Amino acid sequence: MNFRGRDVVSIREFSRQEIERVLHVARDMLPVAERRKRSNMLDGYVLSTFFYEPSTRTRLSFQSAICRLGGRYIGFADPAVTSMKKGETLADTVKMAEAYSDAMVLRHPHEGAARLAAEFCSKPVINAGDGAGQHPTQTMLDLFTIKEELGSIDGKTVAMVGDLKYGRTVHSLSYALAMFGAELIFVSPRELQMPKDIVESLSEQGAKLKSTTRLDEAVKEADAVYVTRIQKERFPDPNEYQKVAGIYQINAALLKDAPEDLIVMHPLPRVTEISPEVDPTKHALYFKQAFYGVPVRMALLALVLGEVE
Amino acid sequence: MDKDMKLPLIENGSVIDHIDCGMAIKVLRILGLTSGEPEQTVTVLIKAASRKRKWKDIVKVEGKELKPREVNQIALVAPHATINIIRNHTVVKKITPALPDDVKGIVKCTNLSCISNLNEPIEPSFKVECREPVKLRCHYCDRVVEDPGSHLIE
Ligand SMILES: [Zn+2]
Numbered sequence: 059m060n061f062r063g064r065d066v067v068s069i070r071e072f073s074r075q076e077i078e079r080v081l082h083v084a085r086d087m088l089p090v091a092e093r094r095k096r097s098n099m100l101d102g103y104v105l106s107t108f109f110y111e112p113s114t115r116t117r118l119s120f121q122s123a124i125c126r127l128g129g130r131y132i133g134f135a136d137p138a139v140t141s142m143k144k145g146e147t148l149a150d151t152v153k154m155a156e157a158y159s160d161a162m163v164l165r166h167p168h169e170g171a172a173r174l175a176a177e178f179c180s181k182p183v184i185n186a187g188d189g190a191g192q193h194p195t196q197t198m199l200d201l202f203t204i205k206e207e208l209g210s211i212d213g214k215t216v217a218m219v220g221d222l223k224y225g226r227t228v229h230s231l232s233y234a235l236a237m238f239g240a241e242l243i244f245v246s247p248r249e250l251q252m253p254k255d256i257v258e259s260l261s262e263q264g265a266k267l268k269s270t271t272r273l274d275e276a277v278k279e280a281d282a283v284y285v286t287r288i289q290k291e292r293f294p295d296p297n298e299y300q301k302v303a304g305i306y307q308i309n310a311a312l313l314k315d316a317p318e319d320l321i322v323m324h325p326l327p328r329v330t331e332i333s334p335e336v337d338p339t340k341h342a343l344y345f346k347q348a349f350y351g352v353p354v355r356m357a358l359l360a361l362v363l364g365e366v367e
Numbered sequence: 368m369d370k371d372m373k374l375p376l377i378e379n380g381s382v383i384d385h386i387d388c389g390m391a392i393k394v395l396r397i398l399g400l401t402s403g404e405p406e407q408t409v410t411v412l413i414k415a416a417s418r419k420r421k422w423k424d425i426v427k428v429e430g431k432e433l434k435p436r437e438v439n440q441i442a443l444v445a446p447h448a449t450i451n452i453i454r455n456h457t458v459v460k461k462i463t464p465a466l467p468d469d470v471k472g473i474v475k476c477t478n479l480s481c482i483s484n485l486n487e488p489i490e491p492s493f494k495v496e497c498r499e500p501v502k503l504r505c506h507y508c509d510r511v512v513e514d515p516g517s518h519l520i521e
Pocket residue numbers: 170476477478481482483505506507508509510
């Protein structure tokens with residue numbers, strides 16, 4: 059297993075053993091991420107964080123990750139100030155990241171952008187989301203959260219809730235959870251069900267799956283509930299959206315009969331999918347999940363830069 | 368040969384026979400014979416009678432022997448085509464196009480937000496996902512293009 063120099067474009071390019079290695083290193087990074095310990099592991103390294111669309115949480119957690127390990131970052135958070143506006147190609151901008159830094163983190167509104175960047179950059183490229191495409195570090199931090207909080211992924215039941223049709227990151231996460239031996243319950247309104255071809259390919263993979271429209275029932279069986287946003291634009295009729303958004307909301311009443319150690323996850327930002335009344339309960343894991351993005355990204359940086367084997 | 372083709376015989380060159388009816392122009396486009404300065408005479412017969420399949424198109428290229436690498440991509444739009452290489456009015460070689468595993472530079476991605484549809488210095492690139500009917504998976508955005516013959520690069 060060798061991570062040095064490797065690109066992180068899609069979760070599918072990583073075997074279970076390789077992802078386990080990332081999660082293991084991420085655990086070693088926890089004390090540094092929480093500043094109980096200090097590290098200069100990436101002293102002297104410069105990371106490019108090029109964000110062609112805003113994603114505050116992802117960007118800040120990468121920047122925190124490199125800083126915690128003693129490195130520095132350059133980059134931009136706003137496409138308005140970049141050369142993209144002047145018509146420069148992504149391929150040319152990537153050459154700049156290659157020249158000025160040791161690795162590149164890219165967020166871009168167009169699918170396949172990270173693949174292209176990886177082809178033009180000899181240094182490691184980490185995909186921090188390409189439009190409706192891949193977001194592999196989100197998947198890794200989701201897996202890390204479940205592993206840390208539930209002790210394992212294998213044999214656990216994860217209910218995926220919300221828009222399962224359009225959200226490609228939900229598809230990637232389902233694939234990864236199945237690879238790790240989790241059981242999956244797909245909970246969504248009929249209009250937003252998991253696409254058939256994905257359900258089929260998960261079944262072929264040997265995954266244990268079931269689908270329901272009943273959130274209340276799924277919550278009773280699950281070890282973790284993974285909530286995603288249902289976008290208004292998916293519903294031509296605003297009343298229909300209101301109805302669906304109401305039914306698939308996580309709130310105190312729903313969690314009254316939930317297992318005591320059920321965890322509720324969300325990639326954030328949330329809108330109305332999780333009521334704020336859930337925040338103080340022990341079920342609420344989403345803020346900690348966001349924190350876990352730091353040790354996981356520290357681990358990935360240390361691995362692709364070759365400072366950890 | 369050629370008794371059922373009402374076309375001038377050629378002395379040297381290539382005859383692409385058994386093209387699915389209506390696909391001749393797409394074959395020409397894939398072969399790059401529709402653009403630039405003409406270097407050879409190209410004869411096209413659209414809707415010729417075919418013993419095997421009722422109707423077919425035929426393309427003849429005078430003075431140019433097509434190479435297997437050039438003809439393989441034809442399989443995208445004309446999976447039943449055969450290519451006869453002619454020297455001195457005689458068929459010296461028959462080639463059956465076989466779709467390669469990778470298709471580069473001839474089909475564009477149908478996903479409008481794919482990076483390969485932007486002004487970047489790359490060629491659209493696909494892996495063959497399914498051969499019958501042909502479906503391609505985009506190397507960049509990972510989406511599947513159904514009916515790639517309808518999405519040829521102009
Ligand atoms: Zn594409």
